[in-house]
Amino acid sequence: MRYSQLFPKTIREAPKDATAINHKLLVRGGFVDQLMAGSWTLLPLGWRVVTKITQIIREEMDAIGGQEMLMPLMHPKEIWNETGRWESASEVMYQLKDTREKEFALSFTHEEIVMDLLRKHISSYKDLPVAIYHFSTKFRNEPRATGGILRGREFLMKDLYSAHATEKDLMGFYERVSEAYLKIFKRMGFEVYVTEAAGGVFTDRQTREFQVVAEAGEDTIYVKPGTHEAYNKEVFSGNEAEFEVKRAIEVGNIFPFGDKKYAEKMKVGFTDRDGQKKLVFFASYGIGVTRLLGTAVEVFHDDKGIVWPKVIAPFQAHLVGLGAGERESGRAGEVYERLTKLGIEVLWDETERGAGEKFADADLLGIPVRLVVSEKTGDKIEWKGRNRRETELVEIEEAIARLK
């Protein structure tokens, strides 16, 4: 990608009202654009990062047997009435009418929709278990959208739903999902804790939250030093002296509903091997995809900009040509062509701007490796890790080899 063609360009100053770091840096870098409170466009750079994040999640979901699909975002009132959530969740649910006065909800979750699918397509114990997931937009009537993209009224989420013939099978899978979630967040480089928490409008049962340690977090968790034992402040009832208090961002949540909460109300059953009609055991599992984007910026940045972990960076290398001789026809162009042909994602700043501006942009955008070609580099190329201070001069072949 040539910087001259990238939409949009970086912005020098952060929006005046922005206080959250993810808000300032993502807007300045041109990763996101705000339409209104709690509502954001994922611009090309931001979408690249989201694509990386969703791919990591997809790999781990598929690895435990999840099947990806896509469900609608506009739901009929009737299906929400089946569980009573048209009323009980009305505060978070956007409800609307069409011109014929038919009532709809904009999706804030999909349990009811999945249950409807299951009762239509599941009839035997042989059809179970099932684990289905999708990435889609969630609409939530947040009384107060805040924290940049961390809490929106419209955001991307991965939600997984599983149905099982027995509670034992459900709990076994629940643990597998829990492990997969930890793997996902660790792959992204986060310090993550699993906490028990309250289920809100989703369930009366205790649920499990995945908390990434970050100052900007809205949640307070108690962590036992040297262990993975952690509790959300909401449900903590231990000896505070034995724990460390940390701020954290909730990036995932999993709910083992069992056969009562949804299956009973929506009559989702199957015939077991003993010929008996039984209800399915059900669970749902969510990861806030756009929240992870914001969380990454909150956790990985310095005073100059973002420092993306390699696995979710929008590009792997930021190539900068300095001086008139290093633009379109120069060596920078050759390096760009070679890297691109090898399938390495490169952002090439081939503009006529000054070095300072280009470097400032490279720091802001946070691509893991900065490559510079200039008079000073001679036949070689300058390599600088975004998380390093020092630069090094390496052979072009060496740089290419490292990026492969």
Added chain:
RNA sequence: CGGGGUGUAGUUCAUCGGUAGAACGCUCGGUUUGGGACCGAGAGGUAGAGGGUUCAAUUCCCUCCUCCCCGACCA
């Protein structure tokens, strides 16, 4: 929803009862090229909306709206 703040050029801000100005950005020309470089020229505004006071309102008053923060709320 309660409390606080905010709204003027694309952005960040200044101004002030007498019809608006800077910086950055943008356009054109030129000089530059290792940390947001420089010179010259230029475009760009219904001062959030509505109402009121006044000879005159961006400025004072009222209402509404926006966005941000705190709280309540929250997979």
